Structure formats: structure tokens, C-alpha cells
Amino acid sequence: MTQTITVIRGDGIGPEIMDATLHVLDALKTGLSYEEADAGLVALEKHGDLLPAQTLESIKKNKIALKSPLTTPVGEGFSSINVALRRHFDLYANVRPAISFPNTKSRFADGVDLITVRENTEGAYLSEGQEVSADGETAVSLTRVTRKGSERIVRYAFDLARATGRKKVTLVHKANIIKSTSGLFLKVGREVAAQYPDIECNEMIVDNTCMQLVMRPEQFDIIVTTNLFGDILSDLCAGLVGGLGLAPGANIGTEAAIFEAVHGSAPDIAGQGKANPCALLLAAAQLLDHVGQPENATRLRKAIVATLEAKDSITPDLGGTGNTMGFAKAIASRV
Numbered sequence: 001m002t003q004t005i006t007v008i009r010g011d012g013i014g015p016e017i018m019d020a021t022l023h024v025l026d027a028l029k030t031g032l033s034y035e036e037a038d039a040g041l042v043a044l045e046k047h048g049d050l051l052p053a054q055t056l057e058s059i060k061k062n063k064i065a066l067k068s069p070l071t072t073p074v075g076e077g078f079s080s081i082n083v084a085l086r087r088h089f090d091l092y093a094n095v096r097p098a099i100s101f102p103n104t105k106s107r108f109a110d111g112v113d114l115i116t117v118r119e120n121t122e123g124a125y126l127s128e129g130q131e132v133s134a135d136g137e138t139a140v141s142l143t144r145v146t147r148k149g150s151e152r153i154v155r156y157a158f159d160l161a162r163a164t165g166r167k168k169v170t171l172v173h174k175a176n177i178i179k180s181t182s183g184l185f186l187k188v189g190r191e192v193a194a195q196y197p198d199i200e201c202n203e204m205i206v207d208n209t210c211m212q213l214v215m216r217p218e219q220f221d222i223i224v225t226t227n228l229f230g231d232i233l234s235d236l237c238a239g240l241v242g243g244l245g246l247a248p249g250a251n252i253g254t255e256a257a258i259f260e261a262v263h264g265s266a267p268d269i270a271g272q273g274k275a276n277p278c279a280l281l282l283a284a285a286q287l288l289d290h291v292g293q294p295e296n297a298t299r300l301r302k303a304i305v306a307t308l309e310a311k312d313s314i315t316p317d318l319g320g321t322g323n324t325m326g327f328a329k330a331i332a333s334r335v
């Protein structure tokens, strides 16, 4: 039976990188079929809603979505469509691989191959409990960590290690100072780790983790941590390996999973064919792993590496003069 995925073409450079990505997926003969759904500015114009009910229905039905970046208009409705999607589908795991690629302007052209697994639904990023006193002198922000939330994210990290043949999970925390919330995360993390004797587990305080990532990123395999630390660390990791054009991410829940590029809609280069499609392509590789097509995921990643090695049709952000679809065609010719 063919599997259908929801495809959200998005705003700005979104349609360009989505066309490029679907071109490569077609060359891979994945057998996936696509159901298009609107979100973002384009949806606001067409349906009067940034996140229409039919888009949520489509994701609910298909359980898998490939999503281009969306522009959230400043000062309207909810703060972010992406946050709304995460909340609606309880997408508790934010999974971001950071892998060295050749011929990028990064500090680590090789040696980095790690995944950050960030808790996506609780911690310091709650909508409630954010208060500023009437005199504007004091601000209070609630952080909530639960046993359930910690257990499922750490378990996700260990299961991911097993499924991908990775050997080590690092629990990142600040339990020495934030004894309540970070302490609970670490306690539950240790309990879960004990159930995976085949996977090495170590613990690291978040500030030291930042330094270690910059000094010796090769020591990390999978990092699992709470929402705020994971947000910061995963961007740090993207910076280690060449930045936004090469950073994919997955938001995974029990009922749905949404795969996307980490970058935004890049309005400054939209419509010019300059956008690098690799981040969305790498997100598509994560999607292929998730739907049980790991061979196709590997073929796709290898084709991206080979195209970067050859500097074939690479886009201006990587120092080339190629365009979005030309780059995609060069990758497609290698799958």
C-alpha cells in the first residue's frame, strides 16, 4: 500500500526547497504519495487562517508531514505556528542530527556525527506562568518538568540509539543548581538508562557541555536534555557543522511526526533560486528513516555528501553559483 504524507510548501523559500526536495524523493522512488496542505501566510491569504483545520486533519490522517518553513506574522494570533503544531499533536521529541559535511564553511569539516534529542513540550517553555509584576520590576517564569515528560524523552533517546546503532547517550542537565526541575530530569534519566545496559550513558552539566561541544564534539553520540537547554545546544551543534542550510529537524509524537528544515522562510532570498535545499532534504532523510526506508535515507545522505564533495551546482551560501533546483538535480543524479 502506498503511504501518503502531508506536504506543506510553506512561505518564502519554502515552495522552492520543497520542489527541489520532492524532485530528489521522486528520483529515489520512495513510493510515497503527497497530499498538499497549506499553513502560514499562504494559508492566511487562501483560507483566512494561519493553520487551517483541514491541514491539521491531513496531518492527523497521514501521521507524517514534510514541512517547509512558515512565516509567522508579527503581532497576530499565537506566537508561532510551529509551536501551535507541536502543542496540537504533542510532538514531544525534537530530534536534530548534526553531521560534518565536506566543503562547508564550518569549523569541523569532519568528526561531528551527533544527534540532539530535546524535550519539546514542557520545561521552561510553558505558555502559562509567565508574569511581570505591575511595577515592571520583577519577572517570574514557571518551569515544569514531569516524570512522564522526562521518561518518554530519555526513552526516545535510548530507543533511537538502539535503532541507529549508536553507542552512547549523554544526559545534559543543571541538577547541581536547579535541583528541582533539572534534578527530576536527571533522576528519571538515570532510571531509564539503567534499563538499557547495552548503551553507554554519561551525564554532563550544560555549561560544560557547551565547552566540550566546541572543543571535542567527536565525544558525543546522542545528547538528551530538557527544552531550553536543548533549544540552545541544538543550534550550537548546527553551527559546528555548517549552519542553517544543512540543519534538519524532526518533531515526533505518538500520533504524528513533522519533519522540517531548522531555518526559516528566508524572505531576503525568496523567489531567487538561491536557497540551499539540503536542510529540507536531510529532514526528508529523517522522514525516510521514520517510515521504515533506512536504505533510501542512506542513499539520500550519501548523494548529498557526494554532491558537496564535488561542489556540483552548490548554492551561494556554500560558496557556489548554483541554484536550488540545479543543486537538487545534481543530488538526484547521484541517488
Ligand code: NAD
Pocket: 013, 068, 069, 070, 071, 072, 073, 082, 244, 245, 260, 261, 262, 263, 264, 265, 266, 267, 268, 269, 274, 275, 276, 277, 279, 317
Ligand atoms: P531565516 O532562517 O529565515 O534566515 C536567516 C538567514 O539565513 C537569512 O539571511 C537567510 O537568507 C539565510 N537562510 C536561511 N535558510 C537558508 C537556505 N536554505 N539557504 C540559504 N540561506 C538561507 O530566519 P529569519 O530571517 O529570522 O526568519 C524569517 C521568517 O521565518 C520569520 O517569519 C520566522 O518567523 C520564520 N521562521 C520559521 C521557521 C519554521 O517554520 N520552522 C523557523 C525559523 C524562522
